[in-house]
Amino acid sequence: QKEVEQNSGPLSVPEGAIASLNCTYSDRGSQSFFWYRQYSGKSPELIMFIYSNGDKEDGRFTAQLNKASQYVSLLIRDSQPSDSATYLCAVSTGFQKLVFGTGTRLLVSP
Amino acid sequence: DTGVSQNPRHKITKRGQNVTFRCDPISEHNRLYWYRQTLGQGPEFLTYFQNEAQLEKSRLLSDRFSAERPKGSFSTLEIQRTEQGDSAMYLCASSPRDRDEKLFFGSGTQLSVL
Numbered sequence: 001q002k003e004v005e006q007n008s009g010p011l012s013v014p015e016g017a018i019a020s021l022n023c024t025y026s027d028r029g030s031q032s033f034f035w036y037r038q039y040s041g042k043s044p045e046l047i048m049f050i051y052s053n054g055d056k057e058d059g060r061f062t063a064q065l066n067k068a069s070q071y072v073s074l075l076i077r078d079s080q081p082s083d084s085a086t087y088l089c090a091v092s093t094g095f096q097k098l099v100f101g102t103g104t105r106l107l108v109s110p
Numbered sequence: 111d112t113g114v115s116q117n118p119r120h121k122i123t124k125r126g127q128n129v130t131f132r133c134d135p136i137s138e139h140n141r142l143y144w145y146r147q148t149l150g151q152g153p154e155f156l157t158y159f160q161n162e163a164q165l166e167k168s169r170l171l172s173d174r175f176s177a178e179r180p181k182g183s184f185s186t187l188e189i190q191r192t193e194q195g196d197s198a199m200y201l202c203a204s205s206p207r208d209r210d211e212k213l214f215f216g217s218g219t220q221l222s223v224l
Contacts, residue, residue: 004152004190008150019148020164029157032211034212034213042217043199043201043215043216043217044153044201044215045215045220046212046213049212071164088153090152090213092211093168096141096158096205097143097155097166097211098153098155098211098213099155100145100153100154101152102150102151103151103152104150
């Protein structure tokens, strides 16, 4: 079982819709959770982080964490074509290195 | 200082040659990480430094790989006797504080081993 699992996609949504990206992790001791966006040929860019159960909102982005279910998600409201990218979920167990999933490719069509 | 800087951006080498990459972290970031990423995969942890001390190396990292961070500033990653399987994007990242796990990545070095 991989430590961090994501559906590779692509996830296709129309412009203006809500995109929902999901991630599960295997280590119950995981403490910190991150979402990175990666455009093709570019390096990952941090867009959200969450440490506690519940929701955290930042602009059009909402991160949701459920530690009991070992599940973290990212919602993107009012999706734009510029949101088309690969979204990487990353998890830390507290040893201060991040373990990444394989990423979900998001395609937002105009 | 605008971010993590990596050089070169691209490196093409022949199998068996040695290559060295450089990373300059964001000023005052005391943690520096090296990751490797292949197409369709997420970044894979290689090693990290706190100041000049190398605190962890991945078990996946063969003895052909060595990293240094003299004086706790820039870092180098050397691959000896390169193999075609070493072809990947090598990413450097830094983080600002000992207990801050937010990583800021450089643009990466794309290595192609022919």
